[in-house]
Amino acid sequence: MKFSPLILVIIAFFSVVLLYQLPKSIVDNKDKSVENKKQATQETSKDSHSQMSNWSEKTQKEYEKIVQKYNKANEKEQISWTDSLIVFFKTNMKFDSAAYYQEKIALKNDNIQNWQKAGDSFYEAFKYAVSIDEKKAVTLAEKTQKYYEKIVAQNPNDLDTKANLAMTYIFDKNPMKPVLTLKDNLDKNENHELTLLHLGMLAIRSGQLDKAVIRFEKIIQLNPKNFEAKIYLADVWIKQNKKQDAKKILEEIAGLKDEKFQNWKQAAEEYLKQL
Numbered sequence: 001m002k003f004s005p006l007i008l009v010i011i012a013f014f015s016v017v018l019l020y021q022l023p024k025s026i027v028d029n030k031d032k033s034v035e036n037k038k039q040a041t042q043e044t045s046k047d048s049h050s051q052m053s054n055w056s057e058k059t060q061k062e063y064e065k066i067v068q069k070y071n072k073a074n075e076k077e078q079i080s081w082t083d084s085l086i087v088f089f090k091t092n093m094k095f096d097s098a099a100y101y102q103e104k105i106a107l108k109n110d111n112i113q114n115w116q117k118a119g120d121s122f123y124e125a126f127k128y129a130v131s132i133d134e135k136k137a138v139t140l141a142e143k144t145q146k147y148y149e150k151i152v153a154q155n156p157n158d159l160d161t162k163a164n165l166a167m168t169y170i171f172d173k174n175p176m177k178p179v180l181t182l183k184d185n186l187d188k189n190e191n192h193e194l195t196l197l198h199l200g201m202l203a204i205r206s207g208q209l210d211k212a213v214i215r216f217e218k219i220i221q222l223n224p225k226n227f228e229a230k231i232y233l234a235d236v237w238i239k240q241n242k243k244q245d246a247k248k249i250l251e252e253i254a255g256l257k258d259e260k261f262q263n264w265k266q267a268a269e270e271y272l273k274q275l
Helices: 005-014 030-044 057-072 075-091 095-108 112-129 134-154 159-171 177-188 193-205 209-222 227-239 243-254 259-274
Strands: none
Touching: 057 075, 075 095, 095 112, 095 134, 112 134, 112 159, 134 159, 159 177, 159 193, 177 193, 193 209, 193 227, 209 227, 227 243, 227 259, 243 259
């Protein structure tokens, strides 16, 4: 089955709770952490498209055409071609390269709207890298924090941004930082879905499956069409050997007809194959 870039990001990010079931810090070995960070920073500070050795000839030509236009464009026109490069890289799942170009715009036009776009792009890259390349994920998390923290400082009520920011703290020396950041969100809005979702994911990470179920079920009560929460709930039920309950919810999602829910439909179908 061929997955869309979005569903692959979802699957990759969810796997972080599988990789980090027990509390762990990436900086357990200080010398190793410094070296890893230095190396990852070098990789993430430039467009890494050259690492894509599996591009088709058609994709490579498309990339070269956009770059050629970008290099020949004047400063004003480059903004448009930068957007084209960002779309191209996201389509081809090179989220770190997309973030690199998005940051170029933020550095040239320093405002909260561009901070948001840059932060969102680095967060998307972080989610994809977290289960694939830990060193790069740490650096991408820091890049995300750079922009999200500025946004939250200006607008403490931007709960979505703060909820995503919290998840970039999973490698922090303080293992409670992600949870404390999310609980601060709940103090402002106890029904904030993204915050509850991330708390559920962190509950899985720490092995608190019953608590994760409570979080996901609350989201579904608030919003029965939150299929992300339903996917995660099904995953927890599978871990708890409640496979019939999981199968029921997965079959509901797999039976969705609306095209806008296609990503969740694909994820559910993949889970059902494993039952």
